[in-house]
Amino acid sequence: MIHEGEKRKMNTYFYLIALEIMAIIFFTAHVCSQKRPKTMVVLFLFVIGMAGVTGYALIVPRIVPEWGNGQGYSLILGLFLFSPFLLIYGRPYKHTLMIMFSTWIYVIGMFAVSFRVSYLFPESQRPMVAWISYTLMIALTYYTFIRFFKRKFLFILAHVDRQTYDIALVLIFAWFMLLGILNASFYTHLGHVIEIAFILLLSLSIVLSYHVFYALASSKKEVATLDEKSKLDPLTGLRNRVTLSNDMRGFINLQKSFTLIFMDLDDFKGINDCYGHNFGDEYLLKFVHHIAQLIRDEDRFYRVSGDEFVILTLGNDGEGMCRRISDFDIDDVEFNRIFTGVSLGIARYPEDGSEAKNLLYTADMRMYDAKKKKDHYLQSVARD
Numbered sequence: 001m002i003h004e005g006e007k008r009k010m011n012t013y014f015y016l017i018a019l020e021i022m023a024i025i026f027f028t029a030h031v032c033s034q035k036r037p038k039t040m041v042v043l044f045l046f047v048i049g050m051a052g053v054t055g056y057a058l059i060v061p062r063i064v065p066e067w068g069n070g071q072g073y074s075l076i077l078g079l080f081l082f083s084p085f086l087l088i089y090g091r092p093y094k095h096t097l098m099i100m101f102s103t104w105i106y107v108i109g110m111f112a113v114s115f116r117v118s119y120l121f122p123e124s125q126r127p128m129v130a131w132i133s134y135t136l137m138i139a140l141t142y143y144t145f146i147r148f149f150k151r152k153f154l155f156i157l158a159h160v161d162r163q164t165y166d167i168a169l170v171l172i173f174a175w176f177m178l179l180g181i182l183n184a185s186f187y188t189h190l191g192h193v194i195e196i197a198f199i200l201l202l203s204l205s206i207v208l209s210y211h212v213f214y215a216l217a218s219s220k221k222e223v224a225t226l227d228e229k230s231k232l233d234p235l236t237g238l239r240n241r242v243t244l245s246n247d248m249r250g251f252i253n254l255q256k257s258f259t260l261i262f263m264d265l266d267d268f269k270g271i272n273d274c275y276g277h278n279f280g281d282e283y284l285l286k287f288v289h290h291i292a293q294l295i296r297d298e299d300r301f302y303r304v305s306g307d308e309f310v311i312l313t314l315g316n317d318g319e320g321m322c323r324r325i326s327d328f329d330i331d332d333v334e335f336n337r338i339f340t341g342v343s344l345g346i347a348r349y350p351e352d353g354s355e356a357k358n359l360l361y362t363a364d365m366r367m368y369d370a371k372k373k374k375d376h377y378l379q380s381v382a383r384d
Contacts, residue, residue, distance in 0.1 A: 013127035017114075017134050021107045024138065028103045028146060032154060033091055094169055098157060101172045106145055108179045110137045164215040171208040174201050233303040235281060236288045241304040247312060248356035252349060259318035259348050261311040262363035263291075263325070264371060266341040268307035287342075294324045310363070318346040343371040 114133035118126035157165060178201050231243040239247070251258050265271075265287065272280040284307070291309070295301060299321075300312040313321055322344050345367025347359045 013131040016131050017111065020135065020138065021111070024107055024142065025100065025103050028149065029096070029099050031146065032099050032150060094165065095157070098169055098172060101169075101176045102149065102153065105172065105176055105179055107138075108176070110134055110141070112179065112182070113137065160215065160219070164212060167208055167211055167215070171205055171212060174205040174208065177201055178205060236285060236303050238288060238301050238303040238309070240302065244300075244302045244304060244310055244312065244360070245356050247300060248349075248359065251312075251314075252354065252356065255350075256314060257316060257349055258312055258314050259316055259321075259346060260359055260363040261313065261318055261321055261325075262345040262347070262360070262367040263309040263311070264343045264367050265307040266343060266371070266374070268340070271340065287339075291325065295321070304360075310360075316348055318348065322346065341374070343367050343374060345370060 111130075111134055114130045114137060117133045118130035121129045157168070160168070181197070181201070231240060232238065233240045248258075248260075265284075268280065268283070271283055275283075288301070288303070288309070291311075292301060295311060295313070298314060302310040302312070304310050311321060325342065325344065345363045345365065347353070347363035347366065349359055352362050353359045
């Protein structure tokens with residue numbers, strides 16, 4: 001039998017825990033809301049909340065003698081916090097519910113553990129041990145909790161679709177109820193109806209968890225697909241300039257020698273002007289198809305602009321690759337004898353530079369030098 005003095009001492013410790021719980025919920029809602037009211041407003045509402053907790057702590061134990069023994073009656077207190085949060089922070093009600101339920105899950109979990117720890121001590125010391133254990137666990141874990149909450153949890157909520165958001169809200173509510181029922185089950189035997197509700201909630205949370213994981217995995221796959229598409233040229237399917245820069249930097253970091261072969265189609269503008277852009281696209285695709293037959297599996301082929309292409313080949317076999325391209329008779333292959341040629345320029349790592357942009361610039365300039373010599377030669381032949 002617990003004496004009246006001991007019961008008052010127990011209620012005092014559980015009252016302190018209730019104050020900490022309310023402070024955590026207020027602070028979490030405050031730091032996780034973009035619209036933050038003035039500090040004095042928050043303090044005023046907090047004082048009102050403390051008064052409510054005090055009245056709750058004084059009245060409820062008389063109505064429910066078992067209050068404060070970890071059975072979950074104090075969860076009712078959380079219901080009175082929703083409306084003030086909704087009014088002072090002006091956030092959507094689902095967002096407010098998500099913050100409240102998530103924070104309640106955290107504080108309920110800490111309280112349940114601290115309450116069970118107290119049972120390792122004599123009965124007279126349990127309330128004090130529960131309060132000390134709870135305070136220590138909050139002090140050790142709250143920074144990690146709020147950091148995760150702000151950086152990851154709220155980020156997830158801000159970037160999921162509406163259906164996944166609603167499912168996540170129901171899932172968190174189910175976890176909230178499960179913890180409450182589980183906490184009560186440690187104190188007293190539950191009725192069969194409550195046990196059935198517990199099993200159904202557990203099953204629901206499992207199903208919803210898989211649905212949320214599926215939605216997040218699908219979103220991640222879509223992002224990966226979009227990221228992969230952003231690295232490819234939409235017409236030819238070749239890697240683009242961004243991918244070329246990334247690949248060059250990767251090989252430079254690994255100090256692997258490679259050769260860049262910069263290619264520019266001769267008079268491609270004339271092809272477009274004479275035959276139209278649709279024909280120009282087919283012209284590019286045929287060129288890419290035939291050049292791809294000349295390169296090795298380990299070589300990489302890029303389209304860096306409209307009529308400019310780059311081959312990255314490991315090692316220093318640039319001249320050999322250039323000869324194969326120059327010797328390849330593509331004038332009669334599907335081009336109806338209108339292939340106007342291609343100009344080439346080479347740059348080697350590390351001989352010609354140690355930065356990706358400088359290597360690409362060197363290969364580009366050497367290609368233009370080759371194009372000028374070719375144009376000069378053709379003009380000389382025309383004059384003759």
